[in-house]
Amino acid sequence: MTKKLVxxxxxxxxxxxxxxxxxxxxxxxxxAYDALLDxxxxxxxxxxxxxxxxxxPFFSRVARSVETTNALEALRVxxxxxxxxxxxxxxxxxxxxxxxYAQIGGSIHLLAIKHHRQLSFDFKSHWGx
Numbered sequence: 001m002t003k004k005l006v007x008x009x010x011x012x013x014x015x016x017x018x019x020x021x022x023x024x025x026x027x028x029x030x031x032a033y034d035a036l037l038d039x040x041x042x043x044x045x046x047x048x049x050x051x052x053x054x055x056x057p058f059f060s061r062v063a064r065s066v067e068t069t070n071a072l073e074a075l076r077v078x079x080x081x082x083x084x085x086x087x088x089x090x091x092x093x094x095x096x097x098x099x100x101y102a103q104i105g106g107s108i109h110l111l112a113i114k115h116h117r118q119l120s121f122d123f124k125s126h127w128g129x
Contacts, residue, residue, distance in 0.1 A: 004049040006107045013110045020113070036097065044092060044099060052103045055090030 017037075024033040047054060059076065063069040079089055083104045092099040100112040 003106075005052055005103070007045045007048055007110060008107050009110050010112075012112055016113045020115070039094060044094065048092065048101065048108045052108055053087075053090070055092040055099075055101065057087040058089040058091055058100065059086065 020036065021030075021033045024030060059072065061072075063072055075089075076086070079102070080086070082088070083102070085103065088104065089100070089102050092101060096115055098114050098116060099110060100114075102109045102111060
């Protein structure tokens with residue numbers, strides 16, 4: 001039996017959850033937030049503990065502009081300071097949400113969670129720029 005990895009929530013992931021909760025409460029759909037938390041606790045986190053490589057590698061996305069190509073290269077360099085695995089940054093696809101996570105050593109770091117309709121992840125808050 002393989003050892004389970006530790007799953008950690010980043011401050012950004014926690015902020016994203018608060019934003020989602022606020023949005024769903026204002027939309028009079030608090031049960032949707034409860035369902036999201038249930039899915040994270042019962043399915044997503046246990047899956048990542050056992051199968052950390054199950055998510056889609058983030059860098060497999062096709063860059064469609066010079067700006068995106070440059071931003072992805074800068075992100076690769078920063079990630080390489082944390083892990084030698086070039087596929088360490090991954091996306092876990094849920095029904096309505098996308099979770100960005102990174103495997104660094106013996107831990108899985110949940111970095112962000114966004115609804116599929118949100119446009120992008122905020123990398124600047126992770127890297128202090």
